[in-house]
Amino acid sequence: xxxxxxxxxxxxxxxxxxxxxxxxxxxxxxxxxxxxxxxxxxxxxxxxxxxxxxxxxxxxxxxxxxxxxxxxxxxxxxxxxxxxxxxxxxxxxxxxxxxxxxxxxxxxxxxxxxxxxxxxxxxxxxxxxxxxxxxxxxxxxxxxxxxxxxxxxxxxxxxxxxxxxxxxxxxxxxxxxxxxxxxxxxxxxxxxxxxxxxxxxxxxxxxxxxxxxxxxxxxxxxxx
Amino acid sequence: xxxxxxxxxxxxxxxxxxxxxxxxxxxxxxxxxxxxxxxxxxxxxxxxxxxxxxxxxxxxxxxxxxxxxxxxxxxxxxxxxxxxxxxxxxxxxxxxxxxxxxxxxxxxxxxxxxxxxxxxxxxxxxxxxxxxxxxxxxxxxxxxxxxxxxxxxxxxxxxxxxxxxxxxxxxxxxxxxxxxxxxxxxxxxxxxxxxxxxxxxxxxxxxxxxxxxxxxxxxxxxxxxxxxxxxxxxxxxxxxxxxxxxxxxxxxxxxxxxxxxxxxxxxxxxxxxxxxx
Numbered sequence: 001x002x003x004x005x006x007x008x009x010x011x012x013x014x015x016x017x018x019x020x021x022x023x024x025x026x027x028x029x030x031x032x033x034x035x036x037x038x039x040x041x042x043x044x045x046x047x048x049x050x051x052x053x054x055x056x057x058x059x060x061x062x063x064x065x066x067x068x069x070x071x072x073x074x075x076x077x078x079x080x081x082x083x084x085x086x087x088x089x090x091x092x093x094x095x096x097x098x099x100x101x102x103x104x105x106x107x108x109x110x111x112x113x114x115x116x117x118x119x120x121x122x123x124x125x126x127x128x129x130x131x132x133x134x135x136x137x138x139x140x141x142x143x144x145x146x147x148x149x150x151x152x153x154x155x156x157x158x159x160x161x162x163x164x165x166x167x168x169x170x171x172x173x174x175x176x177x178x179x180x181x182x183x184x185x186x187x188x189x190x191x192x193x194x195x196x197x198x199x200x201x202x203x204x205x206x207x208x209x210x211x212x213x214x215x216x217x218x219x220x221x222x223x224x
Numbered sequence: 225x226x227x228x229x230x231x232x233x234x235x236x237x238x239x240x241x242x243x244x245x246x247x248x249x250x251x252x253x254x255x256x257x258x259x260x261x262x263x264x265x266x267x268x269x270x271x272x273x274x275x276x277x278x279x280x281x282x283x284x285x286x287x288x289x290x291x292x293x294x295x296x297x298x299x300x301x302x303x304x305x306x307x308x309x310x311x312x313x314x315x316x317x318x319x320x321x322x323x324x325x326x327x328x329x330x331x332x333x334x335x336x337x338x339x340x341x342x343x344x345x346x347x348x349x350x351x352x353x354x355x356x357x358x359x360x361x362x363x364x365x366x367x368x369x370x371x372x373x374x375x376x377x378x379x380x381x382x383x384x385x386x387x388x389x390x391x392x393x394x395x396x397x398x399x400x401x402x403x404x405x406x407x408x409x410x411x412x413x414x415x416x417x418x419x420x421x422x423x424x425x426x427x428x429x430x431x432x433x434x435x436x437x438x439x440x441x442x443x444x445x446x447x448x449x450x451x452x453x454x455x456x457x458x459x460x461x462x463x464x465x466x467x468x469x470x471x472x473x474x475x476x477x478x479x480x481x482x483x484x485x486x487x488x489x490x491x492x493x494x495x496x497x498x499x500x501x
Contacts, residue, residue: 022421028422031426042421043421044425045418045423046418046422046423046424049418073404076409076471076472077405077407077471077472080406080469082469085472139284169462176417195399201409202409202410203410204423205425205431206423206425206481207424208452208479209454209466209479209481210454212467212469215448
């Protein structure tokens with residue numbers, strides 16, 4: 001048990017580049033789908049149970065010792081638009097640099113060598129968690145929490161939303177996060193022996209559509 | 225019959241539900257003259273299969289809805305195979321309506337498509353409509369040989385006009401040459417957390433996909449195309465919207481949402497028109 005390492009990994013100040021991404025919130029604000037704390041919460045709940053669940057499953061599977069290159073392919077099959085695949089790989093590369101500085105390991109080095117342009121971020125996160133001595137459940141928590149804390153933080157900047165309100169949104173999602181992380185960890189533990197079909201594949205059509213719309217904007221505050 | 229895939233099914237779905245069990249089987253095989261024959265064309269229960277058109281390089285089959293299905297507790301399956309070199313075009317005469325059953329059990333509907341080298345399968349059914357109170361677990365599992373071609377359309381409508389939706393869990397898995405090309409799960413309706421949110425549907429009640437796979441997508445530069453109201457020149461949030469984008473592999477996928485089935489089809493038709501061939 002190594003709880004302190006989880007706080008380092010899940011800290012919003014961990015230098016893995018997440019602050020440059022809004023997780024689809026910038027596009028949702030522009031479309032009028034996020035206007036206040038209540039609509040932010042709905043967006044985050046929807047994202048958590050789709051993209052967040054998939055990310056948590058991948059991270060848990062990698063932390064459980066699943067083959068990271070196979071999981072990188074699994075992530076591609078669950079990410080049907082290029083804008084989101086590119087964002088996930090860019091974030092993965094940045095996560096890799098920070099993780100190798102924090103917890104140098106042969107597994108991280110091997111993944112970095114095999115995917116020099118970046119593996120999908122949740123896969124890197126899972127291998128990093130493993131290097132830090134964390135469990136698949138820890139990795140699932142970190143992936144799922146980041147999946148909603150990113151949009152919540154971005155909306156504070158995009159809408160000048162009160163940071164107290166944004167934090168309250170995250171607190172209200174804690175029950176969902178607990179259940180989802182447990183489910184993702186259970187699925188991740190089965191991956192090494194049972195293969196990709198046990199991992200969540202939940203999709204959110206609007207996140208895919210608006211990610212490509214957003215990528216075509218000439219000027220934007222966030223990279224995704 | 226090979227066992228139905230159980231990838232997403234919860235243990236709560238009973239293995240021996242009291243409902244209807246029916247499997248439609250279609251096998252397309254090309255003969256020495258390049259004509260696609262149908263040595264197996266076997267419908268039962270809700271599936272009546274009609275061959276349409278004249279014998280030729282492509283065999284066309286229409287699934288004629290003989291009754292309302294699936295009801296809760298039913299276990300339905302379709303198995304269609306286009307062997308090497310064959311071409312099979314499958315459509316349906318009407319929408320499939322998932323309805324509640326007498327027992328409250330979930331229904332299952334498993335589609336298994338297999339396409340050999342040089343073969344082509346078009347799977348173009350009408351929409352699946354999830355009536356209020358229904359509970360359906362659907363899987364669509366596709367196995368493609370390295371030079372197989374596939375065009376697959378999937379449309380889901382959440383509730384009939386003016387009613388709430390039933391519950392739908394659907395998983396689409398497409399494997400090509402032993403590698404998973406696409407793996408997607410959709411879950412909507414009562415009991416599914418976060419389904420009716422601005423991240424997933426934004427209030428829309430129809431969603432769909434059009435998938436095209438084939439060697440012609442191998443080398444071509446596939447660019448992303450915004451569809452319907454998502455296109456910048458037609459920025460319109462009231463109609464359907466979508467995106468057509470390349471997958472990791474020789475394939476493109478259109479993803480669309482719309483207020484209703486009609487406007488959904490318009491977006492998917494726009495995607496279909498921009499496909500090669």
